[in-house]
Amino acid sequence: MGGKHRWKISFHRSSSNSKLDSKPPPREFICPISGSLMSDPVVVASGQTFERVAVQVCKDLNFTPKLEDGSRPDFSAIISNYAFKTTILHWCDQSGTEHPRAPDYSSVERIVRAAMASQPEIRFSETELLKGVADNPAVLFSHAATELGPRITHFNSSSSEESVIIAASPGTPLPLTIRPTSYSASTSSSEITETDIQIPSGPISEEEEKLVAKFRSEEVFEQEEAVISLRNMTKSREDTRVSLCSPRLISALRPLIVSRYSVVQVNAAASLVNLSLEKSNKLKIVRSGFIPVLIDVLKGGFAESQEHAAGALFSLALDDDNKMAIGVLGALQPLMHALRSESERTRHDSALALYHLTLVQSNRVKLVKLGAVPTLLTMVKSGNLASRVLLILCNLAACNEGRTSMLDGNAVECLVGLLRRNELDSEATRENCVAALYALSQGSFRFKGLAKEARAVEVLKEIEERGTERAREKAKRIVQMMRAGEDEDGVNVDGILDSGGLNRNRFRVGVSNTTTF
Incomplete structure (x- = not known):
């Protein structure tokens, strides 16, 4: 071929x-x-x-x-x-x-x-003939942490020595702070020791050869030793993260993420997050079939495993070439469910993953069809992840389906009410709230009537006088539109994000803004 x-x-x-x-x-x-x-x-x-x-x-x-x-x-x-x-x-x-x-x-x-x-004939071992089963094992977890956690009042605290804030911009710091901890599941690692039939040929380093051999070992202590070693090697060295993210190594690493042994699981997942921090590795990891495995962990793993899965999906979603594939492979609904996790880090990274995924039109439509808008509006009202959830809503308002669902869900009354009662926890969150209203006002003939009913003008006039520069500009435009009785056609996502206090660059992971484990 x-x-x-x-x-x-x-x-x-x-x-x-x-x-x-x-x-x-x-x-x-x-x-x-x-x-x-x-x-x-x-x-x-x-x-x-x-x-x-x-x-x-x-x-x-x-x-x-x-x-x-x-x-x-x-x-x-x-x-x-x-x-x-x-x-x-x-x-x-x-x-x-x-x-x-x-x-x-x-x-x-x-x-x-x-x-x-x-093509030359490929001979398969008995283990390799079971690839169809081994590649996608049924993952059975003993419990899932899904209770709604307390209201978030801060974003940059961390009890982990290995946590790093990725966005040092004023207003709303958005951390990728995933703690290295342990979790356990009930899938047998011996059932999924082979994940790829064709392993690329060619010279590999002695270090990589040792790791791969131990990954595939039937002795659990050798698997533990290998994943701990990989995690340490990929913690800080960028060149190592690139060189070790080979098809052979990540093929052998993938089944260990659903190992029944907690030490193997947590270190394998942490190693994957470390590898995913390099831009050149992100597409390679997705193409190697890690998304279904991460989804399984996010759906039913212990809180610690969900933290790593959410962090990995967030990191992989930063690559534009991965966004559509992650959505198509079914990550949107589990990420929405993870917004109610007991783990603060799982909630935060799931929200950031959803924000980046909804920069793609197809994922916006999918999320709306999943019925996400009412849930997101409820979260904003309760103050749960309000700033991050408003980012997602701004993206959803950029498509006709999202605007319609938000208007049907009384989003205008909800957002105006939050601004009037001054219930938002920061100026940055208020900016995002105004930007969401501005997004809803674009291309919608219903917005003006709903905004009048909610008495939006008086709230927006106050923001024009006392709000931040970005919030004042957006509020002014909405008021002008309402007074003139004009609706603008379409919506420019980049304009909303950049001029509405939602500059995309603030949420991208750079070389110097990464978290390792």
Whole structure:
């Protein structure tokens, strides 16, 4: 499958405009297996997108193709990628290309069989034949911490010596402060000692060889020794985090995150967070199938394990290439549930993960459809993570579905009431509250009526006089819109975030702003 000549690009073009017809589709719109413009794109468990028929053929033939980057996809889970399909259809309309049709099963089968014949035979051990079970083991935890915790009155306290604040900006410090602790689950590590059939060949360091051998050992004390060693090595050295994040090592590390032994679990999870801090590692980790494992831990693990899972998802969500895949693979609902965790760090990092994930349109729509808006508004009213939750609501208000759900949920009355009663815990939170109102006012004919009922003008006029510079500017614009009776069309997320006190750069992890374990 290494020869590029096998993947012939075939797609239907309109004959109405020869100039437009000559424009080839973007490379990412082409299925790496069928070589044709995708008509029904699906995301697989390892994060790549393929034509649905191509994936089905590979599964029927029990074949895992080798892609151009040397990786092999994981077909154990398939999820429709509606956002990508819409993007492809939009490109077709803009370029004068006919909408793609699903390729014929038999024609794709011929392509796949040719690829199978061209690749050397791969021999599988008995353990490797169980890959379909081993890759996605059923994780059974003894309990989940989901009770609503006390109201947060501060964000930058920490009892951990290894905690580090990642945002040193004034107003609302947003920490990634995950404590190294232990947890236990009931999944047997012996059941998932192999996670990948094809392990990349090539020279590796003696250090990596030792770690991988111990990860795969049946002796628990050797696994413990290896994950503790990896955690210490990746705690502070960036070059080590990059060099050790190899397909071979992270393949062997993945099953240890759901080991039944607490020392193995906590150190494996902490090591993953450390590895994820390097930008070059983030996409690699997601493509290696860690998201389903982290979701399992977040759903049912002890509080300590949930802290690490939430922290890892937050860190991985900082990479733009990961955002859609994390949402498609099902992380949004568990993250919403984790906002009610007993652990302060789990709540905070889950909220930050959701904020970064909802910078993507497809994730906004998914979260709204999950019924998240009423829950988020309730949290704002109660003062639970108000500043962070308002960030998420600002993102949701940037799409029509989110605005409609928020207006239906009496968001205007809720936000105006909070400002009137001065119940928000900081000026930064008040800025975010005003910015959320401003986002709701964009492109909505209902906003003006709801704002009048809530007597928003008198509250906003007070903010114009006494609020911070950003809050005053947003309040002024809302008042002008209401007085003029004008509604602006659309909403500019970057404008809301930057001019409304929600500068995205304040929440990004940089080289000097990282947490290690």
